[in-house]
Amino acid sequence: MPPYQALQIPAGWNIKWNQLMDEDPSEENIHEFTGSSLWFASSPNRLRCIDVNWKPEGNIDGSFHLTVVNLVPQFNPRKNEMEYVGLWENPAFEFQTKNRLELVEKLEELLFLLKPYVDERILLKPGIVDEENEELRLSLIHKGPTKESVVAIIKSNNTVLQNCLLDHPKLDMETLHMLREQCSTKAILNKVNQLLNSKKFRK
Numbered sequence: 169m170p171p172y173q174a175l176q177i178p179a180g181w182n183i184k185w186n187q188l189m190d191e192d193p194s195e196e197n198i199h200e201f202t203g204s205s206l207w208f209a210s211s212p213n214r215l216r217c218i219d220v221n222w223k224p225e226g227n228i229d230g231s232f233h234l235t236v237v238n239l240v241p242q243f244n245p246r247k248n249e250m251e252y253v254g255l256w257e258n259p260a261f262e263f264q265t266k267n268r269l270e271l272v273e274k275l276e277e278l279l280f281l282l283k284p285y286v287d288e289r290i291l292l293k294p295g296i297v298d299e300e301n302e303e304l305r306l307s308l309i310h311k312g313p314t315k316e317s318v319v320a321i322i323k324s325n326n327t328v329l330q331n332c333l334l335d336h337p338k339l340d341m342e343t344l345h346m347l348r349e350q351c352s353t354k355a356i357l358n359k360v361n362q363l364l365n366s367k368k369f370r371k
Contacts, residue, residue: 173268176276177209186207188220192268198228206232207231207275210252215285218278219252223264232271236261236266238285250330260285265277291314301326312338322371323351330356334363341369 170191177183185208193201201222210217212359219235238260239252249332263274290301301324307317308329323334330351333339341364363369 173272175272176279178280179311180213181209181211181279186212193222195222195228195329198226201230202226207221208235210239212239212252213239213286214282215282216260216282218275221362232260232268234271234274235259236282240287240289241295255264259345290326301329305329305332308332308336313343318343322346325353327356331359334359341361344369
């Protein structure tokens with residue numbers, strides 16, 4: 169059996185699975201390039217995981233596929249521990265090659281240089297989503313600032329949500345005045361006044 173592929177792995181990565189060997193695919197060994205994953209690692213600090221497999225499985229005409237997936241923390245009350253759920257439907261990065269050494273180079277580059285994923289969800293506390301306010305945030309992203317959502321966001325008194333509203337490209341003067349009149353948070357009021365005095369809104 170060939171040795172495992174040598175890799176430089178910085179601290180913070182947890183290797184969950186490793187069947188990546190120091191050998192190139194050939195007609196003689198292609199049956200070994202099967203299974204859902206050849207190599208898998210995750211980093212709770214970076215909120216990222218990296219998966220390597222060979223597609224199509226067991227096919228000499230296939231290639232190595234490397235996928236970076238973002239992770240979101242999710243508290244499991246039954247186990248009383250934090251779990252990390254991968255956003256597999258929307259990979260952060262994908263790379264494929266037939267060359268094992270190119271794969272190793274890209275994998276080591278990502279292990280060292282991959283920046284942490286920023287979880288933008290609105291949380292009650294780590295791993296527990298504020299469902300009501302998160303629904304408003306998603307509505308703001310997908311539908312823009314409607315009259316109903318603006319009123320609800322102002323009433324929420326949630327500074328993260330109100331900052332999302334202030335950063336929205338479709339923010340208008342009426343919404344700014346509503347925030348100035350009804351919002352009591354100093355940081356939000358300062359940002360409102362800065363925007364009202366900006367070139368975009370100053371008349």
